[in-house]
Amino acid sequence: EAAKGSIKLAGVVGESSGVMSNCNNGGAITINGSSTLSGSVVAGVVAYQAADITDCNNTGAVSVTATCVSDISFSFGSVAKIPIHVAGVAGMMLNGKVTHCNNSGKITHKLTSLNILSVSVGTNRPRIAGIVAAPNGDISNCTNTGAIDVSVVQQTRSAYTTNNYTISVGGISGGDVNNGGENVSNITDCINNGNINIDFDGAKSNATVGGIVGYPGLEGAAQTILTKGCTNNGNITVSGGTKMRIGGIQGGAGNVEGCKNYGTLTNKATTAGCAVGGISGFNSQNRKFINN
Secondary structure, eight states, rough: OOOOSSSEEEEEEEEEOEEEEEEEOOSSSEEEOOSSSEEEEEEEEEESSSEEEESSSOOOEEEEEEOOOEOOOBBBBBSSOOOOOEEEEEESSSOOEEEOOEEOOOEEEEEEEEGGGOOOOOOOOOEEESEEOOOOEEEEEEEOOOOEEEEETTTSSOOOOOOOOEEEEEBBBSSSOOSSSSSEHHHHHEOSSSSSEEOOOOOOOOOEEEEEEEOOOSSSSTOOEEEEEEEEOOEEEEEESEEEESSSSSSOEEEEOOOOEEOEEEEEEESSOOESSSSBSOOOOOOOOOOO
């Protein structure tokens, strides 16, 4: 039977609108389903947060497994049609900054039967990250050392193009949440040391993965998001039937200044259309690259 309603699951609090400081989780956070799952947000410390987070740490593994997604009809604040977001510290944010937070727990997101997907996520991408899956404010001085393992495949192991399930994966952030323009989450002085492994068959539109951030934000000309002073040491490996933008710092387009990538990027995708770059997998709209 399909899961009913949304799941908000975290080690400290499921939903919060107050400042969180010095909160820590060491326990494993697990959804292990043998059927389909409704849209959900899962994290080590807090699932939904509508205020700042400072000095919070997660050391426990965070894992979400199901056959597929069956429903994305629920909302949080002004954000509707929420899919699945998974992260080490915070799953989804509204109007809050994240500073001096760390994750060392392994992050896993697994769907085994993408071919039965009956919904399309549109612009509100499923996000998976070491620190914050879907932020809505600046992130600074955070470090991820946890491995990120994503397996979203269909049973025939070929490119899936019927409905849209476009993931965004990052060592620090999946990318700015689809709220108020996707243009508020700058990332400064963050480090990713965790390896990222993605096996993904979704190919209806461009998925993204970056050592720091997957999909920085809106790709329109008005976007001003900046990733600055960040370092990626984690290796990134992509396989499956996907069409993906793969970058050492960011997968999608955003401004990048003073960032360094020392990780190895490996593209094993079986379809054409992937874009790979040591700093960014994709650049458009005159985004600025400075001193990288």
